[in-house]
Amino acid sequence: MDVLVVGGGPTGMTLAGDLARAGRDVTVLERWPSINPSSRAFATMARTLEVLDARGLADELLATSGRTEAVNLFGGGRLDLSHLDSRYRFAMITPQAKVDQALGRYAQDQGARIVRGAEVTALTQDATSVTVTTGDGRTWQAAYVVGADGAHSTVRGLLGAEFPGRTVLSSVVLADVRLARGPSDGGLTVGSQPDSFAFLAPYGDGWFRSMTWDRNHQVPDTEPIADGEVQRVLTRGLGRDLGVEEISWQSRFHCDERQVRDYRHGRVFLAGDAAHVHSPVGGQGMNTGIQDAANLAWKLDAVLGGANEAVLDTYQSERHPIGRRVLRQSGLMMRAVVLHPRPARWLRDRLAPRVLAVPAVRDLVAGSFAGTGLRYGRGSLVGTRAAQVRTPVFTLVRPRRTPPLDTPVAQQERTGPGPALLVRPDGYIAWSGDLTDNGPRGWQAALARWTHA
Incomplete structure (x- = not known):
């Protein structure tokens, strides 16, 4: 088996579906016999809706869900989402169970095996594989294991990974x-x-x-x-x-x-609530987990296909800072909500409406809240999301009026001005520049760094 996923929530099912669609042999072990109907998450943010759309799931969920374009805060302050740089200028409001169902169907339709009622009791790994034992005495062996089994993660416990906080x-x-x-x-x-x-x-x-x-x-x-x-x-x-x-x-x-210090432990990875938990104020938990999965799945596929093992280390370097930021952001929101001293509450209620009325501040806060403003690294276009790309494979975006290249890489033409882009399967830009550059700074070299040994 290529990958064993422990945990059948939204993080685990996104990961399993993406790997199965790439042709990988993947199994999900979930200890619950059925989807938990009383899950806590309820808000699906714009960036996560883009991820779901790339997998053909957004429209069906939106058809039976509520949506909101604003967050009404203390003191009459209002965080307006209608200016987001996204097709989804709102948050989708629906019980997590509906998202779980959609992602579970996605994983199964792509060919992932889903085993329910399977509780992990032991885990060992060596240089080439990981072996997992379940409560019924069965053993499962895979090249890699991902613990996506929630805040009380068994996988995290078996690894002996601390969960400080x-x-x-x-x-x-x-x-x-x-x-x-x-x-x-x-x-x-x-x-x-x-x-x-x-x-x-x-x-x-x-x-x-x-x-x-x-x-x-x-x-x-x-x-x-x-x-x-x-x-x-x-x-x-x-x-x-x-x-x-x-x-x-x-x-x-x-x-x-809480957040683990290391998302990778040899051939075992932690994702979603197994790696980070935080205040529910802001509705970031499920969204962050789904995006953990979208980041990790294509990297596992690349390494299984022959890419350098170091590609997997970028899961830690990219997603751990995002998790830390979400913890801080959710924590700040929670502490603002539960302020007790009267002077502090008075100041909060006076400042919030005024600050959020400034367009630049409004868009910065809304983009962080919705996930559309998050990026990997700093500086150039590389590491920012390419909202116009809706297919979860490496995609070369050509400048307008540029003919297709003779290459098997998926391609599309830009709808507006700008340089050529190489977009990763998770929708983030891996390279930008001149299509005619065939040297070490060209798009072929950037693609090779991610996909070749």
């Missing part, structure tokens, strides 16, 4: 609620009071994902959620009663900020 918020309650009176201004809505906060995300059908927290009711995750607790804190946090008519499910949890 701390708990930053306790007794947070998630729920799906049907409201008699939804917020009139639409969008993602954050309400913040000195002793509580409330958050609402619209599914678009009268149902909302709610997140509530009460500073004066800090109890263990196992404490049952009392009747009326969600309605009470929601009303207090938002400053108005929206009329909770029904709750389909609810769950209490605590929020950690």
Whole structure:
């Protein structure tokens, strides 16, 4: 087997589908017998929608999902997403279970094997392979293993990898609620009071994902959620009663900020929540995991096809800084929401609307929030995303009115001015320059660095 993926959530299924589509022999081991219907994620950001679109999944998800073009913040501040440099100038609001289902079908349709009810109990590796044992006594051997098995990752534990960080918020309650009176201004809505906060995300059908927290009711995750607790804190946090008519499910949890130091351990990699967890404020977790997978899958395929093993080290150098940034960004948002001192809250409520009204600041914050502003490295076009490329293979983008080249590499013509580009399978630019340059700075040399030994 080429790759064994442990964990069948959105990260694992994206990875498995991409590898299977590339012709690799891949199996997913998932300990849950079926998709978890009460998963926490609910917001799919613009960059992730671009990733899903490249795999033929965005349209079907959007057809049955809500969407929002703004985040309504404290003090009347509003983060406007409608100016994003993307086809998707909004966030898609839908339960993670729907994304899980779509990515699971994608992985299966591409030829990945999905084994449910398989819990990993042991892992060993040598110079050429990794061997995994499951609870039923079966052994599985692969050239590489990816642990995409969540915040309580078994793979991470078996590797002995530390998960440094701390708990930053306790007794947070998630729920799906049907409201008699939804917020009139639409969008993602954050309400913040000195002793509580409330958050609402619209599914678009009268149902909302709610997140509530009460500073004066800090109890263990196992404490049952009392009747009326969600309605009470929601009303207090938002400053108005929206009329909770029904709750389909609810769950209490605590929020950690943690990140492994190394995403690679020999022939074993960690991705998604197995590598990083953070505040749910900002809705970044599922999105970051899917993009981890999109980054790693094509690199595994390249090395399995003969590329230099060092290509796999770029997963760490590219994705670890992104994970660290997401932790900091989500943490800042969470700390702003739960501010307690009156002077600090007054300053926050005064500054947020004014700062976000400045177009340059608005677009910078929105691009970071949506993932469209994230890049690998600094400086030139290399490392930025190429939003116009929608096929997850190496693609040569020719300048306008330039005839096709005689090469097996996928090609397309630019729709606007600019240099030629070589775009990686994950949609990021690997090279930009002059198509006639056949030397060490040309596109062929850049392609060879990623794909040849």
